[in-house]
Amino acid sequence: MKLVVHDPGPMTTVQDLGRPGYLRVGIPDSGPVDREAFVLANRLVGNPDGAAGLECTLIGPRLEFSDERAVAVTGADMAAVLNGTETPRWQAFRVKAGDVLKFGPARSGVRAYVAVSGGITTPPALGSRSTYVRGALGGLGGRALRKGDQLPLGRPGAVRTGRVKAGRAADYAAEPEVRVVLGPQDDRFNARGIAAFLEGPYEMLPQSDRMGARLKGPFIEHTRGHDIISDGVALGGIQVIGDGQPIVLLVDRQSTGGYTKIATVCSFDIGRIGQVKPGQRLRFRKVTVAEAHAELRARREQLDSAVESIV
Amino acid sequence: MAIYAEPRLLPCGDRALSVELGDEISREVNARVLALEYLIQQKALAGVTETVPTFRALLVYYDPFAVRYEEVAAFLRALATQARPDVLPPARTVEIPCCYGGELGFELDAAAAKIGLSPDEMARLHASADYYVYFVGFTPGLPYMTGMPERLTIPRLETPRTKTPPGSVGIGGTQCSIYSVESPGGFWVLGRTPLRLYDPAAADPILLRAGDHVRFRMIDRAEFDRIDAAVAAGAFTPKIEEAPR
Numbered sequence: 001m002k003l004v005v006h007d008p009g010p011m012t013t014v015q016d017l018g019r020p021g022y023l024r025v026g027i028p029d030s031g032p033v034d035r036e037a038f039v040l041a042n043r044l045v046g047n048p049d050g051a052a053g054l055e056c057t058l059i060g061p062r063l064e065f066s067d068e069r070a071v072a073v074t075g076a077d078m079a080a081v082l083n084g085t086e087t088p089r090w091q092a093f094r095v096k097a098g099d100v101l102k103f104g105p106a107r108s109g110v111r112a113y114v115a116v117s118g119g120i121t122t123p124p125a126l127g128s129r130s131t132y133v134r135g136a137l138g139g140l141g142g143r144a145l146r147k148g149d150q151l152p153l154g155r156p157g158a159v160r161t162g163r164v165k166a167g168r169a170a171d172y173a174a175e176p177e178v179r180v181v182l183g184p185q186d187d188r189f190n191a192r193g194i195a196a197f198l199e200g201p202y203e204m205l206p207q208s209d210r211m212g213a214r215l216k217g218p219f220i221e222h223t224r225g226h227d228i229i230s231d232g233v234a235l236g237g238i239q240v241i242g243d244g245q246p247i248v249l250l251v252d253r254q255s256t257g258g259y260t261k262i263a264t265v266c267s268f269d270i271g272r273i274g275q276v277k278p279g280q281r282l283r284f285r286k287v288t289v290a291e292a293h294a295e296l297r298a299r300r301e302q303l304d305s306a307v308e309s310i311v
Numbered sequence: 312m313a314i315y316a317e318p319r320l321l322p323c324g325d326r327a328l329s330v331e332l333g334d335e336i337s338r339e340v341n342a343r344v345l346a347l348e349y350l351i352q353q354k355a356l357a358g359v360t361e362t363v364p365t366f367r368a369l370l371v372y373y374d375p376f377a378v379r380y381e382e383v384a385a386f387l388r389a390l391a392t393q394a395r396p397d398v399l400p401p402a403r404t405v406e407i408p409c410c411y412g413g414e415l416g417f418e419l420d421a422a423a424a425k426i427g428l429s430p431d432e433m434a435r436l437h438a439s440a441d442y443y444v445y446f447v448g449f450t451p452g453l454p455y456m457t458g459m460p461e462r463l464t465i466p467r468l469e470t471p472r473t474k475t476p477p478g479s480v481g482i483g484g485t486q487c488s489i490y491s492v493e494s495p496g497g498f499w500v501l502g503r504t505p506l507r508l509y510d511p512a513a514a515d516p517i518l519l520r521a522g523d524h525v526r527f528r529m530i531d532r533a534e535f536d537r538i539d540a541a542v543a544a545g546a547f548t549p550k551i552e553e554a555p556r
Contacts, residue, residue, distance in 0.1 A: 023363045023372075024348075025517040026448040026491070026509075125511065135451045135492060137511045184321035184329045229336055230455070232363035232370025232448075234323035256365050256448040264324030292325035293375045300376075 003116060004064040005149040009103065011057035014120050014139035014151070017050040019128035023232070023255045030130040030138065030251050033210060034111050034271030036303055037075035037170065041115035043307050044072035044092040046160040051119030052129040054145075056112045060103020061145065063114070065095045070117040070159045076109025076172065076275060090169040092161035092310060109172035109275040117156035132252060134211075162307040172275045175201065179287045179295065180238065180263035185228060188260045189240070193221035197262055198284055202246060206278040210252035212239075213273050215282075219244035220262065230258040236265030238284075248273055266292045268299045314340055318391040320384050325375060330387050331368045332394070336457075340367045341445045342396035342556065345522050349399055350390045359383065364446050364521050366455070396556055404524040406550040407489070409438065409480050409502040410535040416502035422482070426465055434529060436460050437480075437501055442487060442525040452491040452509035452517045456525060459487045471497040478503045480527070489519075502527075505539035506549055524554045 018031025032038035060078040072092045131139025202217035239259040319331040333340035358378025363370040411434035412419040423433040442458040467483035479490040481498025491508040541547035
């Protein structure tokens with residue numbers, strides 16, 4: 001009934017669907033950066049969408065199982081190997097006591113998700129098992145995993161396993177087009193600044209983390225300076241400070257901030273940003289709120305029809 | 312014009328919008344922001360999931376699968392006209408014990424020299440005022456406060472320090488704050504409170520709320536250590552009283 005961590009990797013954390021409701025006191029919602037990949041992993045092993053699993057960053061962990069489970073790996077390709085044989089991603093597989101699942105460095109993407117039937121059952125904090133490292137909250141002791149950690153697992157239900165249909169898994173190799181709604185402070189940039197932002201491309205910087213994706217590319221020109229009266233920062237808010245470079249604020253973001261936000265990344269493209277490796281590039285594309293909502297519905301339908309069962 | 316005749320509604324992606332009620336940092340505008348948030352909590356529109364009040368704006372998160380943008384916008388426009396400070400319940404005054412100077416208030420002497428006061432005068436003046444919490448955020452539980460005596464106005468540190476211990480009471484410009492987690496900082500640290508503004512182990516981890524009043528009480532090092540130990544043991548109840556808005 002436990003998962004043993006032999007080697008944690010640089011940043012592996014327990015996550016569930018997050019901790020909504022506390023932004024007004026400065027506690028971010030956390031949860032997986034790539035929500036779609038996370039939810040798919042759970043569905044592949046027959047878990048509810050909100051069961052806790054692992055988010056692995058850039059280099060995955062080495063894990064040992066202590067009983068029979070269904071396991072699925074989605075998101076970044078970290079060459080997962082089970083007892084010496086590479087396992088497919090986006091598809092459930094069975095493990096038994098003593099089996100070792102080992103990951104390497106990401107070949108494509110940044111964040112891999114591991115779901116285990118029954119889910120990880122570390123104690124919830126403020127209603128969620130998601131780890132928020134900066135606030136020492138949730139997960140295992142409010143921190144990233146360490147060598148020797150033992151993660152408690154829940155009792156698996158009647159396990160139905162599945163795989164993601166052919167052609168439906170995300171591909172992280174291409175340069176993505178990330179959709180944004182302009183604002184809330186697009187009026188603080190001139191036409192040249194907005195055009196530069198929408199033209200791009202922007203390169204992901206290695207300083208990026210769960211708080212924010214730092215990007216480098218064409219200079220974005222302000223009209224009246226980069227300071228505002230501090231206000232709330234929505235998920236995906238794109239701050240542009242004095243150096244004219246954008247920072248996309250992610251799931252562990254500060255709840256408020258005093259810098260101009262030129263646009264906000266749509267919720268359905270947050271996960272894609274989280275899979276852009278340092279050095280890879282992306283472009284932004286402007287959509288209206290109505291277009292964003294139409295796309296959001298389409299994406300949910302795709303997600304809901306992506307899994308087929310393994311007989 | 313401090314308070315807008317009509318609120319400005321600004322989309323923030325596909326799941327949130329910001330309602331701006333004015334264009335300045337003032338108690339008057341902020342009270343309307345808090346009143347709008349309070350009315351939203353009372354009327355509970357299905358699909359409105361979370362709110363974040365700041366100086367002059369309220370960020371409203373919604374679930375687009377439960378409610379349309381136009382419905383949220385119409386609801387917020389209507390409520391904004393009723394968002395007057397008198398709809399709010401009474402405020403609270405929270406007493407924050409603070410040990411000024413010494414190793415806990417390691418920048419008191421330098422800050423006092425900078426503005427031409429003795430460290431004692433500066434600490435006394437700082438502890439004499441009624442502070443108002445506009446909102447809580449940035450890091451968990453961190454209060455954005457004004458109310459500091461004008462005489463204490465001081466430019467921020469030229470070189471921000473990389474680490475500030477939690478509980479540090481700092482000032483910069485006309486603002487005062489209390490660091491809630493270990494973090495970088497540009498405010499002068501005058502003292503430290505043994506209270507935890509953010510305690511991840513507690514059932515209710517946040518001490519201060521938007522709209523609170525704060526009074527600092529000067530304590531010596533011995534009392535700091537006593538309260539610190541009581542807080543660690545879960546045996547300290549902060550002094551909180553009802554206050555007029």
